[in-house]
Amino acid sequence: xxxxxxxxxxxxxxxxxxxxxxxxxxxxxxxxxxxxxxxxxxxxxxxxxxxxxxxxxxxxxxxxxxxxxxxxxxxxxxxxxxxxxxxxxxxxxxxxxxxxxxxxxxxxxxxxxxxxxxxxxxxxxxxxxxxxxxxxxxxxxxxxxxxxxxxxxxxxxxxxxxxxxxxxxxxxxxxxxxxxxxxxxxxxxxxxxxxxxxxxxxxxxxxxxxxxxxxxxxxxxxxxxxxxxxxxxxxxxxxxxxxxxxxxxxxxxxxxxxxxxxxxxxxxxxxxxxxxxxxxxxxxxxxxxxxxxxxxxxxxxxxxxxxxxxxxxxxxxxxxxxxxxxxxxxxxxxxxxxxxxxxxxxxxxxxxxxxxxxxxxxxxxxxxxxxxxxxxxxxxxxxxxxxxxxxxxxxxxxxxxxxxxxxxxxxxxxxxxxxxxxxxxxxxxxxxxxxxxxxxxxxxxxxxxxxxxxxxxxxxxxxxxxxxxxxxxxxxxxxxxxxxxxxxxxxxxxxxxxxxxxxxx
Ligand code: NAD
Numbered sequence: 484x485x486x487x488x489x490x491x492x493x494x495x496x497x498x499x500x501x502x503x504x505x506x507x508x509x510x511x512x513x514x515x516x517x518x519x520x521x522x523x524x525x526x527x528x529x530x531x532x533x534x535x536x537x538x539x540x541x542x543x544x545x546x547x548x549x550x551x552x553x554x555x556x557x558x559x560x561x562x563x564x565x566x567x568x569x570x571x572x573x574x575x576x577x578x579x580x581x582x583x584x585x586x587x588x589x590x591x592x593x594x595x596x597x598x599x600x601x602x603x604x605x606x607x608x609x610x611x612x613x614x615x616x617x618x619x620x621x622x623x624x625x626x627x628x629x630x631x632x633x634x635x636x637x638x639x640x641x642x643x644x645x646x647x648x649x650x651x652x653x654x655x656x657x658x659x660x661x662x663x664x665x666x667x668x669x670x671x672x673x674x675x676x677x678x679x680x681x682x683x684x685x686x687x688x689x690x691x692x693x694x695x696x697x698x699x700x701x702x703x704x705x706x707x708x709x710x711x712x713x714x715x716x717x718x719x720x721x722x723x724x725x726x727x728x729x730x731x732x733x734x735x736x737x738x739x740x741x742x743x744x745x746x747x748x749x750x751x752x753x754x755x756x757x758x759x760x761x762x763x764x765x766x767x768x769x770x771x772x773x774x775x776x777x778x779x780x781x782x783x784x785x786x787x788x789x790x791x792x793x794x795x796x797x798x799x800x801x802x803x804x805x806x807x808x809x810x811x812x813x814x815x816x817x818x819x820x821x822x823x824x825x826x827x828x829x830x831x832x833x834x835x836x837x838x839x840x841x842x843x844x845x846x847x848x849x850x851x852x853x854x855x856x857x858x859x860x861x862x863x864x865x866x867x868x869x870x871x872x873x874x875x876x877x878x879x880x881x882x883x884x885x886x887x888x889x890x891x892x893x894x895x896x897x898x899x900x901x902x903x904x905x906x907x908x909x910x911x912x913x914x915x916x917x918x919x920x921x922x923x924x925x926x927x928x929x930x931x932x933x934x935x936x937x938x939x940x941x942x943x944x945x946x947x948x949x950x951x952x953x954x955x956x957x958x959x960x961x962x963x964x965x966x967x968x969x970x971x972x973x974x975x976x977x978x979x980x981x982x983x984x985x986x987x988x
Pocket of ligand 1 (some may be wrong): 766767
């Protein structure tokens with residue numbers, strides 16, 4: 484029998500040595516077999532990781548930007564050399580196909596590349612002569628120990644959205660990844676150490692709510708970045724803020740892909756299949772609602788059916804596979820249950836993924852692409868985030884109807900439009916209630932030098948993740964007003980200091 488992977492915490496530059504009180508099972512979703520066991524942190528283990536990060540902070544924040552940048556370049560180069568290794572790890576525990584997993588690693592790598600420019604990103608502003616002999620400049624300084632709590636669906640990319648930039652800014656980091664696919668963060672921790680970051684700068688604690696609750700209450704954690712489902716995001720936002728922490732909590736999604744009748748229908752249908760069923764629909768930017776405007780629904784449904792007929796479902800390590808299994812058996816069953824729920828609500832199940840052929844093993848968590856037509860906003864299949872390969876088709880009369888649908892659905896992560904009408908696209912971009920917009924681009928995940936984040940129930944907090952917002956989130960601003968001449972003259976009056984009064988002296 485295959486040796487079972489033992490996955491443990493990474494604290495102070497090395498794997499944790501101890502006897503875990505509780506452990507979780509890790510499965511290969513393509514076979515249903517247990518592939519590993521992960522230690523779950525108690526309060527003590529979280530405290531040990533935070534203490535290591537706290538100890539490392541004072542010296543790390545003082546390390547020159549030149550040295551920090553060197554370490555980031557090393558990390559970039561190490562990860563670039565290991566994209567396929569990390570993709571294999573992701574695919575084995577998550578189930579997504581390896582090309583898709585390599586894509587997620589590449590998007591994470593982009594954030595390291597952005598962080599390599601930290602010298603430029605942390606530059607302050609300077610004003611000479613704000614008043615006579617008075618100069619003003621600004622600084623951006625690190626917060627201290629910051630934590631990241633991440634979901635199962637991007638076990639490499641989402642941690643990489645957070646920690647490279649956080650540590651580039653001079654913070655130290657404690658990551659609590661998903662307990663369902665924990666090995667990717669272990670691999671990343673080893674690369675961080677190899678890249679030459681000092682011990683304690685990056686730490687990983689595995690586990691569940693026990694670890695998360697300790698992170699939320701720990702007095703030495705200054706800020707929390709969270710990505711996951713909306714109910715947990717709301718809880719994290721409220722609890723962390725109540726404990727005085729800075730927090731950004733990205734939640735779930737229900738992304739609409741709007742197709743106008745003037746779009747190329749073949750392209751739009753293929754885009755819907757790719758954005759709806761890629762990674763088995765387990766993407767926060769997956770298209771889950773196809774909005775067919777002005778009578779183009781039949782053509783789209785036909786186009787999707789044709790593409791799905793040749794869509795290969797199978798294990799992630801088979802290069803022929805285009806879509807892998809779902810993350811757990813319970814999740815597969817929950818997702819599949821929406822087919823009966825939709826039918827019961829009067830929608831039309833056009834493609835039933837339970838019947839789709841797959842070349843996976845019997846015990847794997849398989850569900851083929853599913854298409855439900857005739858969905859309306861009152862239905863549960865429309866309201867809930869299903870987070871699987873289930874695409875709903877809502878037919879509406881106009882762009883106004885489509886915009887209203889998106890405005891009122893409660894989420895606001897991504898929204899896309901397919902059209903050949905520049906005016907309609909411009910109007911969509913301006914009026915749509917979503918944080919990330921695609922125009923003839925089905926999955927509009929911003930590049931690393933912009934920031935990622937949704938609106939409404941898809942984000943709790945003010946700042947988006949990575950990019951310029953990431954730098955703002957992981958730093959505090961300071962404004963310094965200084966004078967090196969005529970010092971005494973200006974302190975004779977008790978009036979509130981202002982430039983005009985100073986000029987008149
Ligand atoms: P999840 O909310 O169940 O878990 C996310 C993290 O929170 C995990 O580390 C988990 O251990 C922890 N957690 C779970 N329940 C908790 C609780 N009650 N108290 C404290 N911590 C808890 O999400 P998931 O199932 O791992 O990931 C899928 C979800 O993430 C989907 O809703 C998806 O839309 C969302 N997501 C959003 C984005 C985004 O950028 N907005 C990106 C990726 C995933």
